Amino acid sequence: MQKVILMVALFFACIPNVVHAELKQSLVSEAENGDSTAQVNLGNLHYEGTEVPQNFSEALKWFELAAHQGSAAGQLSLGRMYEFGHGVPQNHAEAVKLYELAAGQGDATGQVSLGVMHTEGKGVPQNQVEAVKWFRLAADQGDARGQYNLGLSFYHGHGLAQDHAAAVRWFRLAADQESAMAQFNLGMTYYHGHGVPQNYTEAFKWIQLAADQGHIGGQNNLGHMYDEGKGVPQDYIEAAKWYRIAADQGSVPGQLGLAWLYLQGQGVPQDxxxxxxxxxxxxxxxxxxxxxxxxxxxxxxxxxxxxxxxxxxxxxxxxxxxxxxxxxxxxxxxx
Known part of the structure; x- marks a missing residue:
C-alpha cells in the first residue's frame, strides 16, 4: 500500500465567503469585548486573508486572546501558527503544548493533531503508542481524521499489533464520512486483499471516490486500473485522462503511466x-x-x-x- 503522509486540517469556526462591512464591524466589536468565538473568527479572517489583507501578526493577536481564555479553537489555531512558523518562529514544542490544552478539553481535532506530533516526533520524542492513544480518543468521538489515522496505525502496526481487518474497519468508518485518504486506503486494502478478500470492483469503487475528491494517489491508481482493466473494463482513454490529472500535479507515477501510453500509442497518439x-x-x-x-x-x-x-x-x-x-x-x- 502506498504510504500516506499523516496530515491534519485544523478547522476554525466557519465564516461566510462574503462578509459585509457591517458584519465585520460587529465581529471586531464582539472580539474586542472578549468573545472568544469572535476572536477566533477574526483571527481566521486575517490568517486566510479573507475580506482583509492576510496578516499573520494580526491573526496571532486574536488567536492568543482566544487561547488565553481557554478556547480550544483558539488553542488549535495558535498551535498551528507555531507548528508551521506562521507569524512566529516555528516552535513544535509550543505547538504541542497548545494541542495538549485543546485535546485535554476533549477536542477531537486537538487529539488528532497531538497524535500526529507524536507520530512524527515533532516537539516530543516519537512515540507511536502515545499517538494511538490520541487517535483512538478522537476516533471514538466519530472524528474521521482520528478514525483514518487509527486505521493507518493498525495497518502498519505502529503503536499496536498489526491488524489489517481492524484497519479496514476504521478506514471504512472514515471513508463513509468522505475522507479521501480513508477511501483511497480502503480501496487499496481491497486491491491487495489485506484484511478483506481481494476484490478489484470494490477497490475501484473506493479509489474512484478518492480520485474524484482530488486525491493524487487515487487518481494514479484509477488510471492504473483502467490501464490494466482491473475492476473495470480496460479503457486506455480513461487511463490517460487520470494519469494526466495526476501528472499535471507533479505526480511521478502519473508521469510514468502517461509516458507509457504515449510510447505505446494507447489512448493517445504515439508521441x-x-x-x-x-x-x-x-x-x-x-x-x-x-x-x-x-x-x-x-x-x-x-x-x-x-x-x-x-x-x-x-x-x-x-x-x-x-x-x-x-x-x-x-x-x-x-x-
Missing part, C-alpha cells in the same frame, strides 16, 4: 516527444525508472538526438539507486 518530456519530469524528481528510460532514449535517439554522454549521465543516476539494467548499459557504452 516520443511527449514520452521524453514526461520521463524528464519524473527523472528530475529522482525516479530511477524514469532516469533509466531517459538514458535509453538518449542511447537510442528516441524522441531526442542520440547522445551517449547524456545517456551515460542518466544511466549513472539510475545506477546510483541500484538500477541494475542501467549499470549494464554503462559497462557496454564504456567498452
Amino acid at each position: 516520443y516527444d511527449e514520452v521524453f518530456k514526461l520521463y524528464s519530469l519524473a527523472a528530475n524528481q529522482g525516479d530511477a525508472t524514469a532516469q533509466y528510460n531517459l538514458g535509453y532514449m538518449y542511447d537510442n535517439g528516441e524522441g531526442v538526438s542520440k547522445d551517449p554522454v547524456l545517456a551515460i549521465k542518466w544511466y549513472r543516476e539510475a545506477a546510483s539507486q541500484g538500477y541494475e539494467k542501467a549499470r549494464s548499459r554503462i559497462e557496454v557504452l564504456n567498452n
